[in-house]
């Protein structure tokens with residue numbers, strides 16, 4: 001198993017991984033929605049606002065995670081949003097998701113990223129250091145259909161200082177259906 005940053009020639013394979021994984025877990029329409037989101041993120045986001053990591057085995061991509069930039073109205077803090085995450089159905093439950101996210105966090109930290117956020121299942125994301133965060137501390141960029149799923153961690157300290165004002169995600173994920 002190898003962990004690395006993605007390259008442009010991986011984009012189509014990564015999209016197919018997300019389609020397959022989310023179709024298996026949540027049905028085909030969700031698979032297509034998330035596959036399209038990943039393609040959009042990888043093709044339309046400025047490179048300084050995107051970090052994509054992959055897990056490969058025998059040159060086949062079996063896991064991928066995408067971080068895109070979060071900006072704030074009143075703060076210059078260096079922050080990214082982790083979404084989405086996929087480990088191929090046949091390879092789940094072996095610790096690959098956890099190792100891939102740890103690998104991504106290490107790389108982001110080396111690149112000066114201070115805060116990471118995600119929106120999803122606390123049971124999984126708590127294994128890689130995320131905790132529920134109130135919108136009174138940091139506002140999400142869009143209205144949350146499931147506020148308990150707004151999660152964050154600092155890569156540089158033990159606590160998260162409140163950030164006042166609005167937050168903004170990149171264009172591709174700036175749609176209510178993802179929130």
Ligand SMILES: CC(C)(COP(=O)(O)OP(=O)(O)OC[C@H]1O[C@@H](n2cnc3c(N)ncnc32)[C@H](O)[C@@H]1OP(=O)(O)O)[C@@H](O)C(=O)NCCC(=O)NCCS
Nearest residue numbers: 025084085086087092093094095096097098120123124127
């Ligand atoms: C969620 C997902 C990324 C986890 O990847 P994985 O490689 O199977 O996870 P790991 O084996 O690294 O599991 C790490 C820990 O999280 C737990 N975990 C894994 N999937 C979980 C889930 N769906 N819900 C709750 N906990 C989960 C594991 O039990 C493990 O805990 P343990 O160390 O106490 O045993 C993968 O199952 C997946 O791609 N699912 C479909 C798509 C999805 O739901 N993506 C996430 C939302 S964007």
